[in-house]
């Protein structure tokens with residue numbers, strides 16, 4: 001990242017130097033690493049009456065992330081994309097260490113989106129001192145992702161609240177691929193009165209239906225091919241959702257996914273989309289969502305689909 005900052009400096013003063021490195025063009029995107037720099041820029045924008053948008057990410061950007069960024073640039077005058085692999089939301093050290101980090105490529109991808117700022121802070125800028133706040137999200141923490149990743153949503157709450165404090169956006173953009181996370185962020189905003197509008201963006205998928213995810217980069221060839229079964233099964237569950245009981249749907253989905261050599265269901269649930277309370281009787285429900293986490297080899301994938 002230092003590399004980018006140095007080159008950005010050179011690009012104004014030493015054009016001949018830049019010509020040797022034709023792939024770099026940082027004119028449109030500023031890469032900032034300190035809280036002071038971001039706050040300076042954002043406070044100038046806010047004073048000028050501009051709408052500020054934030055897209056929090058952990059990098060390894062794909063079209064799912066870029067769709068969020070496009071939504072942000074359409075709705076906001078200044079769009080900040082943060083790239084920070086947040087250790088407090090990982091409940092497995094191995095998962096944190098293996099998480100893909102491709103910042104130089106991420107910055108290049110963002111150059112075509114209209115986003116003006118990439119905030120890529122080191123750890124101590126985000127967490128200069130230990131955060132003693134308690135982050136509690138009630139039943140959201142005990143169900144599905146909350147139950148299977150102890151401490152995960154507390155870590156998500158911690159980093160998002162901190163990013164909101166630093167960037168002070170009017171709007172923040174999150175993907176519905178992480179459905180439970182969107183509910184957690186809405187709860188966070190409400191509990192701490194953060195005054196940020198949370199915009200939820202539909203899941204972007206690969207041509208075979210697999211939800212785009214940075215973790216897809218870690219899949220082996222066969223795992224990747226089999227992973228498409230997750231969405232196929234979600235679609236089939238949606239089609240059957242008025243005819244079968246939740247238990248039968250869950251059994252069907254689990255058997256279909258587990259039949260793949262490299263896939264193993266961690267959970268498959270059918271729940272109320274607002275509370276995530278499991279649904280017992282689909283006939284009397286107004287809305288329902290199916291949510292799943294699946295291990296593909298060592299890689300953990302999540303997905304969901306609104307049933308009705």
Ligand code: AMP
Pocket residue numbers: 056057058059064065067068173174175176177178201202203204205211212213214
């Ligand atoms: P991550 O970098 O995985 O923390 O994701 C950053 C943001 O991008 C989160 O709000 C995710 O929900 C969102 N996101 C990730 N994958 C997708 C996708 N396939 N479609 C839409 N949004 C996504």
